Amino acid sequence: MSRPGNVVNVGFVGCGSVMNGPYMSLARELRERGRIRTVAACDVDPERARATGERHDIPWVTTDPREIIDSPDVDAVLILTSMPEHGSLALAALEAGKHVLVEKPMAVTLDEAAKLVQVAKESPGHLVCAPAVILSPTYQDMWRHIARGDIGRVHLARARYGWAGPWWGKWFYRSGGGPLFDLGVYNVASLTGWFGPVQRVTAMAGTATPERVVDDELIKVEVEDNFQILLDFGDATFASITTGFSMQAYRGPAIEVYGSKGTVQMMGDDWAPAGYELWQNDAGAWKIHGDRNPRWPWTDGLRHLIDCIDNDVAPLITPEHAYHCLEVMIKAIDAGRDGQTRTVESTFTPPAFDLGDDRQDAHLVHAPER
Structure with missing residues (x-):
């Protein structure tokens, strides 16, 4: 060792x-x-x-x-x-x-x-x-705005990550695979990192494409490949997640967080952020914040x-957080199959960061390609 x-x-x-x-x-x-x-x-x-x-x-x-x-x-x-x-x-x-x-x-x-x-x-x-995802500078900057109350009390959030699906690896389409474990997990980790443990989860889920060509062979898809998920964090705070091997392309922010005094939204995806935009009612305008480390790798x-x-x-990313994310996903899959909302039993302590200030160094980045 x-x-x-x-x-x-x-x-x-x-x-x-x-x-x-x-x-x-x-x-x-x-x-x-x-x-x-x-x-x-x-x-x-x-x-x-x-x-x-x-x-x-x-x-x-x-x-x-x-x-x-x-x-x-x-x-x-x-x-x-x-x-x-x-x-x-x-x-x-x-x-x-x-x-x-x-x-x-x-x-x-x-x-x-x-x-x-x-x-x-x-x-x-x-x-x-x-x-x-919680290690990215953009994620942590958004955490600071939320934790400081810069957008007021958070009521709602929405997150999205998907694509058309891999044409390699049959295991993606069998038990233990699927887009929620592969893609939606990023959104689950981001939202729970900001808002803490989920209390209840429900979902609609199905198999949009029942057969696919994978590794040059036509196979039957054995898992759901299309999800709409609703998370309840308690105290009338909700979030939705859209994920699937069912999207060809999309534009717009990956995640939006809505508060009583403003909105903060992530540009890019939470696994590949490109900065964020902040609306505060007092300012009356959107402020664009570039990613302080455009080369940050997932x-x-x-x-x-x-x-x-x-x-x-000890790692900032805790096993307890990962377990909680897995429980949320498994119970979302179950809810999507029988239509019954599930209670999430596990908990964890969300990561916390220095509250910091609003100084941005993105303008100092030269050749910002990843």
Whole structure:
């Protein structure tokens, strides 16, 4: 196990597009800064594992995740597999004393997720659960406006994230997959991060496209691919989430938060924010705030995990928050099937940040492309 201040040896489990693209982009940056070593990679496809090792200069590749999880030469394990495998692999890594980053969702059943939360309390390793939306500067700036009461008391919010759906990975369309776990989870994490635990959830859900061509094969879609979700935070505060593999394109803000004295809305998506717009009744005009870090990556949970290891501090993204998001999603799916509103039983302590001020540094950003 790496000690604070040491270079962290990282092993990857799952070498698909998420690992080879976004995560390795950040990992190379951390490696060049001397913060991590990318020592191992695992994939069930031996050729893909080999090609990944060669492409990214990773010296050790395997098809057995237990070899990485049990290796004394690996300090932190990144679980980047298909969603149904997240829970069991993250649990095994925590039980082995590793630091763990697990992609969203943390698991696909509440029983498995509950075990993860408990073992995370007992393990010497840190657990960071994607998505990392609460780490973005735009998210935190919006949190400050909400927490300071700049838009008054919040009554309503709406969030949206979807697209036409992947043409690879049949597991996306089978049990443990679907757009809510894959896409809507970002909105659930954002809204609960701002407003705290959900008390009740209801939904309409269905399968809009019953057959799809995936990996060049016509398959039956076995899960819902189209959702409208309503969240009740108590005290007459509600939010809606629109998500699905049912959208071809959209424009407009990803999230809008409506208060008694104003509105704040996120430009871009919450996994790829592009700043925000603020309306305050007293000002009588929209104010546009650019993103203070246009290069912020949605894989920032990896950087956060390394920071936590280096500084020996608990992650800001807590397992309890991830569990709550999973319960909300599972009960939304259940509500969509039988039309019955569900009570959400879990709770968590929402993240808090320095209240700060309104100073914006976006105008100082040069070449702001991501």
